[in-house]
Amino acid sequence: MSERIPCQTSGCGANILPATALKTGGICMPCHQKKLAMEKEAYILQHRKDVDRYYGIEDPVEILKIMHAPRKYNPLERDVPYHKSEQELYHQLSEVERERIEAYAISLIDQEDFDQAETILLSLVCFTNARIERGLNALFHNEQYDPGILYKEAGPSIRDELIHLVKSESDDRNHLLLALAWIGDEEVVRLFAEWRENPPQWASRLYIPPENYAHEAGWELDQDGRKRRLFHLECYPFEVHVEGSAGAEAVAALQTDDQTCPWCQGKLTVLFDYHLQHPSVRFLKLSGERLRIAACIQCNCYGTVFTKVELDGSYSWSHFNTVPDYLPITEPHEQQTWNKLQLSERKIGTYEGAYWMLEVSTSQIGGHPAWIQDAEYPACPCCSNTMMFIGQIDMGQADNSEGIYYTFLCNDCLIAAVNYQQT
Ligand SMILES: [Zn+2]
Ligand SMILES: [Zn+2]
Ligand SMILES: [Zn+2]
Numbered sequence: 001m002s003e004r005i006p007c008q009t010s011g012c013g014a015n016i017l018p019a020t021a022l023k024t025g026g027i028c029m030p031c032h033q034k035k036l037a038m039e040k041e042a043y044i045l046q047h048r049k050d051v052d053r054y055y056g057i058e059d060p061v062e063i064l065k066i067m068h069a070p071r072k073y074n075p076l077e078r079d080v081p082y083h084k085s086e087q088e089l090y091h092q093l094s095e096v097e098r099e100r101i102e103a104y105a106i107s108l109i110d111q112e113d114f115d116q117a118e119t120i121l122l123s124l125v126c127f128t129n130a131r132i133e134r135g136l137n138a139l140f141h142n143e144q145y146d147p148g149i150l151y152k153e154a155g156p157s158i159r160d161e162l163i164h165l166v167k168s169e170s171d172d173r174n175h176l177l178l179a180l181a182w183i184g185d186e187e188v189v190r191l192f193a194e195w196r197e198n199p200p201q202w203a204s205r206l207y208i209p210p211e212n213y214a215h216e217a218g219w220e221l222d223q224d225g226r227k228r229r230l231f232h233l234e235c236y237p238f239e240v241h242v243e244g245s246a247g248a249e250a251v252a253a254l255q256t257d258d259q260t261c262p263w264c265q266g267k268l269t270v271l272f273d274y275h276l277q278h279p280s281v282r283f284l285k286l287s288g289e290r291l292r293i294a295a296c297i298q299c300n301c302y303g304t305v306f307t308k309v310e311l312d313g314s315y316s317w318s319h320f321n322t323v324p325d326y327l328p329i330t331e332p333h334e335q336q337t338w339n340k341l342q343l344s345e346r347k348i349g350t351y352e353g354a355y356w357m358l359e360v361s362t363s364q365i366g367g368h369p370a371w372i373q374d375a376e377y378p379a380c381p382c383c384s385n386t387m388m389f390i391g392q393i394d395m396g397q398a399d400n401s402e403g404i405y406y407t408f409l410c411n412d413c414l415i416a417a418v419n420y421q422q423t
Pocket of ligand 2: 261262263296297298300
């Protein structure tokens with residue numbers, strides 16, 4: 001057997017076979033690999049070029065096409081980001097430009113590039129509230145029913161075809177019902193009410209009754225079979241505070257409070273402090289001065305937290321709270337610091353954050369929630385009505401962590417609820 005020799009790297013201490021030494025120039029395999037990786041990195045750093053894919057292009061539609069196009073990762077190229085976000089570009093599109101990008105999405109559907117087409121159509125639906133009848137037709141005839149929010153503005157002909165498909169034998173009933181829930185017009189409401197009264201045979205193969213799909217689109221049937229919306233159409237986003245700028249004083253976000261969580265003994269966090277008479281929050285139609293909605297940032301990840309609120313800003317832990325089935329025992333968490341979130345004075349569309357995979361920051365008051373998992377509107381523990389969504393904190397915006405805290409209110413009982421979801 002051949003004698004082992006020491007690796008030449010100073011401080012390594014490994015012994016290697018002469019054959020290895022011959023291959024690597026006298027160093028051990030791990031050292032050799034490390035050396036190669038460092039050489040590669042140095043090469044990349046030295047040769048990497050900035051690539052501005054938007055150079056000289058002014059047409060926002062062309063810019064969006066480039067943004068949406070899938071890119072192959074090339075370590076030797078560093079993309080210069082465009083100075084506006086996709087969301088901002090969609091906001092500024094004219095009607096003609098919206099039609100052009102919709103036509104582009106249809107051409108992608110024809111090439112069966114559904115992912116890219118869907119992202120474009122979703123952006124149109126969520127950021128501009130545009131009607132995408134032609135794009136929908138193309139999706140529908142390619143049996144693309146998901147995500148349902150695409151069908152939000154679909155007209156009667158697509159609606160009727162969806163209904164026909166749901167009633168006939170279908171493997172895709174789940175997606176079809178979601179699409180119908182998003183249409184949510186009078187006929188859908190009537191049909192959901194009919195199915196609630198007389199559940200169709202196929203309903204037994206679903207996980208939830210067909211009418212419950214409405215929650216995904218933010219509504220439910222009331223006792224009389226009428227549509228009851230579970231969110232507010234008005235929506236104001238939060239922005240990360242920029243030094244020196246003055247924002248609306250309507251709502252303060254994320255403040256540590258003195259009250260403690262009975263489960264973990266950590267301090268509660270006031271997610272939202274609404275100044276109810278400020279014009280931006282009048283849509284809540286609450287008559288008092290202040291509304292503070294608190295949660296335990298830690299325990300809330302494992303279950304819903306209810307608080308009893310008063311419209312003078314006081315609140316208390318609700319006696320309706322039940323310890324979640326799973327709640328890890330932890331030390332009280334340290335006092336946390338977050339980015340200062342500031343409510344914008346500029347209203348945005350109701351659904352801008354509704355599809356969270358569009359990767360926009362979604363801390364907001366009002367609007368449609370950005371569910372990461374299935375919709376989860378809590379029932380008021382006092383009157384059992386489904387609670388209204390009133391705002392959410394996107395932790396990606398608050399401290400670059402994950403997940404969203406969703407807040408709800410029962411106006412009649414003055415009970416607030418907070419839920420949390422993450423990927
Ligand atoms: Zn070594
Ligand atoms: Zn706690
Ligand atoms: Zn209630």
